[in-house]
Amino acid sequence: MAGMSQTADRIEILISAEEIAARIAQLADEIAASEPVDLLVVPILMGGFVFAADLIRALHAAGLNPEIDVLMLSSYRGGKSSSGHIEVLRDINSAAAGRDVLLVDDILDSGRTLSHAKTLIESRGARGVATCVLLDKPVTRAVAIAPDFTGFVCPNTFVVGYGMDLDHRFRELPFIGRIMQDSG
Ligand code: IMP
Ligand code: MG
Numbered sequence: 768m769a770g771m772s773q774t775a776d777r778i779e780i781l782i783s784a785e786e787i788a789a790r791i792a793q794l795a796d797e798i799a800a801s802e803p804v805d806l807l808v809v810p811i812l813m814g815g816f817v818f819a820a821d822l823i824r825a826l827h828a829a830g831l832n833p834e835i836d837v838l839m840l841s842s843y844r845g846g847k848s849s850s851g852h853i854e855v856l857r858d859i860n861s862a863a864a865g866r867d868v869l870l871v872d873d874i875l876d877s878g879r880t881l882s883h884a885k886t887l888i889e890s891r892g893a894r895g896v897a898t899c900v901l902l903d904k905p906v907t908r909a910v911a912i913a914p915d916f917t918g919f920v921c922p923n924t925f926v927v928g929y930g931m932d933l934d935h936r937f938r939e940l941p942f943i944g945r946i947m948q949d950s951g
Contacts, residue, residue, distance in 0.1 A: 778937070778944035781922060787901070787929060787943065788821070790918050794899065795825035797916055803867035804894055806831060809859055811884055812839040814873035817930030817938065818901045818918075822871060833869070836861040838887075842880050847925045847933070851909065853883045864892035873930050874921060875900045878908035885912070902926065902943070 808826070810819030816837075826833055839857035868888050872881055881898055888896045898914045902921035927933050928940030937946075 776937075777947040778927065778940065779947050780942045780944045781926060782919060782943040784929075784941040787918070791818075791821050791825045792828070794916055794918060795822065795829040795831075798826060798869065798897075798899065799829035799831050801897070801915075803831070803833075803869065803897075805866040806833040807859075807861055807863060807866050807868045808833040808835050809838050809868055809870050809884075809888065810835070811870060811872040811880065812837050812857070813938070814930050814932070815871045818873055819871040822899070834861060838870075838884055840880055840884060851877070851879060853879055855887070859888070862891070863888050865894050867895045867897065868893045870896060870898045872898070872900050874902040874904060874926070875912070875914055875917075876904045876906060878910035878912040881914070882910040882912045901929070 808819065808823055810816050823833065823835060836859040837857065838859050841854045841856050842852070870881065870884050870888065875881055881900070885896050885898060897916065899916035900914045901918040903914060903917045904921045905923055924945055925933070926943050926945055927937035928943045930938050931943070932938045933946065
């Protein structure tokens with residue numbers, strides 16, 4: 768296969784698949800303990816889809832039966848930095864009014880993406896909008912927002928895998944890692 772040569776990239780594992788699975792089970796218990804009303808879980812695409820797929824099954828194991836819808840946002844991110852401009856590429860179809868909504872994303876960085884999503888869903892009359900991110904980057908936010916549920920504090924580096932990409936690659940990795948610089 769022509770694409771096989773791409774696997775020459777070396778990725779250093781920062782958080783293993785086993786560590787992610789164990790933490791997601793705990794997160795689901797924390798979310799269930801918050802006793803959400805008529806829960807609507809909204810993964811933010813693209814980055815949030817792998818995390819959300821595992822999280823909703825953990826929510827089932829924790830005794831919840833949420834509805835699922837998706838929100839697709841574009842932050843005009845190319846390479847490793849975002850431009851700050853956010854566009855809604857696909858809105859939710861479900862009514863959010865009167866319900867508890869849980870927004871799910873891969874990683875909180877500048878805060879612009881999650882903050883935009885939260886404001887949008889709040890404007891629909893949700894009972895409450897909570898946020899759940901797998902990774903929280905310890906950076907100075909462009910927008911002040913603190914997630915309600917956090918999987919891990921992220922090393923202050925660009926990470927890939929488990930849904931997260933560098934120019935649409937590496938989303939398929941079952942772990943979270945860092946691309947090693949070529950040393951020749
Ligand atoms: P924010 O709007 O700056 O908070 O960026 C959030 C989005 O940027 C995430 O949903 C990711 O898609 C992307 N992002 C931020 N940091 C990383 C990273 O280290 N690796 C991959 N994607 C990232
Ligand atoms: Mg994303």
